Amino acid sequence: MSRTIAITNQKGGVGKTTTAINLAAALAANDISVLLVDSDSQGNSTSGLGIQKDADLRTIYNILVDDMEIADCVHTTEVDGLDILPADKNLIGVNLELVGIENRESILKRKLLAVADKYQYILIDCPPALDLLTLNALMAADAILVPIQCEFFALEGVSELMDTVDRVRESFGHPLQIEGILLTMYDERTTLTRQVAADLREFFGQDVFKTVIPRNIRLAEAPSHGQPILMYDPGSKGSEAYIQLAKEVLANDQKR
Amino acid sequence: MSRTIAITNQKGGVGKTTTAINLAAALAANDISVLLVDSDSQGNSTSGLGIQKDADLRTIYNILVDDMEIADCVHTTEVDGLDILPADKNLIGVNLELVGIENRESILKRKLLAVADKYQYILIDCPPALDLLTLNALMAADAILVPIQCEFFALEGVSELMDTVDRVRESFGHPLQIEGILLTMYDERTTLTRQVAADLREFFGQDVFKTVIPRNIRLAEAPSHGQPILMYDPGSKGSEAYIQLAKEVLANDQKR
Numbered sequence A, B: 001m002s003r004t005i006a007i008t009n010q011k012g013g014v015g016k017t018t019t020a021i022n023l024a025a026a027l028a029a030n031d032i033s034v035l036l037v038d039s040d041s042q043g044n045s046t047s048g049l050g051i052q053k054d055a056d057l058r059t060i061y062n063i064l065v066d067d068m069e070i071a072d073c074v075h076t077t078e079v080d081g082l083d084i085l086p087a088d089k090n091l092i093g094v095n096l097e098l099v100g101i102e103n104r105e106s107i108l109k110r111k112l113l114a115v116a117d118k119y120q121y122i123l124i125d126c127p128p129a130l131d132l133l134t135l136n137a138l139m140a141a142d143a144i145l146v147p148i149q150c151e152f153f154a155l156e157g158v159s160e161l162m163d164t165v166d167r168v169r170e171s172f173g174h175p176l177q178i179e180g181i182l183l184t185m186y187d188e189r190t191t192l193t194r195q196v197a198a199d200l201r202e203f204f205g206q207d208v209f210k211t212v213i214p215r216n217i218r219l220a221e222a223p224s225h226g227q228p229i230l231m232y233d234p235g236s237k238g239s240e241a242y243i244q245l246a247k248e249v250l251a252n253d254q255k256r
Ligand SMILES: Nc1ncnc2c1ncn2[C@@H]1O[C@H](COP(=O)(O)OP(=O)(O)OP(=O)(O)O)[C@@H](O)[C@H]1O
Pocket: A011, A012, A013, A014, A015, A016, A017, A018, A019, A040, A044, A126, A127, A128, A184, A185, A186, A213, A214, A215, A216, A217, A219, A220, A221, A238, B010, B011, B012, B013, B128, B151, B152, B153, B154
């Protein structure tokens, strides 16, 4: 059986894709088979792992709208043990194309059942919105991992996200857990970062990961080479942080 | 007559809201009457200007779905000459609530006609998506201003945004201009920033603003005080940059 984690936060630019790519690669480096699902029409996880977005690329769009199977759309990556279900701009119309379709919020969940035995972890990179794509990810997930920048606007959106999680639990009867809250782009020199971090630890307590991802330019450079940080610059602070995060996720999941 | 500018980029966290608030305030400081329209369900422009999101707050939702008039929903702010049409989480459902409504992409455009004589500039802060709210902003706008971080993922999304602009021009026959491409969170010490900036200047030429917004922590601190940077820290690099940007926007518009 696999564990499925949705990497989500409707606030834009907080490190969802960077976390999806690098946590997936760090888990795979522990001899774990991992599937990364890109559910954002920007397709940043897809290009960040070096997948070319040709016109005939099979993507998550084909799963959600054309009823294709995941095994027919999955690609291997340069990272041993890490496969990806890509995304591209065709996803832009999905919110409207699925209007009126029965159980449209659970399509991804149903499709992932077919590959659950093949992967130990399935990570889903979500778009910056509380839309049908994010809802599909939440319904398919066992837990959510929330990357969050320690800044004012990021703090504001967290309660909306938790409201959405409660709605998924109550109206769909789906027992969604919290994998953890991840502080990203952490710059300990600024008071703002330290203040917001303290607020988040007070609000979320143990749910905040001990691992903190520092601001590290190598993390922003890696995707332009189509590689995760572990391949692009294994000695960097960014790489060490994501290796550490993978260890913490594995240790927490053993305890459950 | 007023000039309406949509501040848009589907890439998340590139400085759309920060630009909307601070350009609006800097224009108002030139004795210009400005309306800032918040069209993002996160409501960051709304809280960044100190507006409390009470349950009975009238917002853009009431304009789009309840057919209220803009004059009934507009709020003054602490900045002389700057009004805001707020947003809150009720907007989350709008993409689906307007399905099937005739001319749903032009509601905001029609509503803004009623206040065009009251404001010299109308700025619209868009969500990180190419959805119906952004389409409403593009249809209502004379031009788009695209904040962009000089990083790999931000570069990837620009061609999709330009495709959307072309579609608005062709299928809706709406002559949307480019106000400019704004480089934000610019850190001249990194090669990545310089490389991506060079790529953008090559691709967009004159459309790239001469004014560049540097990374400046005071810009991230200001919204937690509910103030634009011009009030929070008028001597900061961030404040100077947005004052400069307002001058450049005014000079460009004189020439048109
Ligand atoms: N720890 C970090 N240090 C430095 N740069 C980072 C870090 N994490 C992410 N970045 C960079 O910041 C930008 C935003 O990160 P990313 O794209 O991963 O966020 P996101 O939440 O997926 O954005 P979106 O909401 O658009 O999907 C990217 O250019 C990325 O390379």
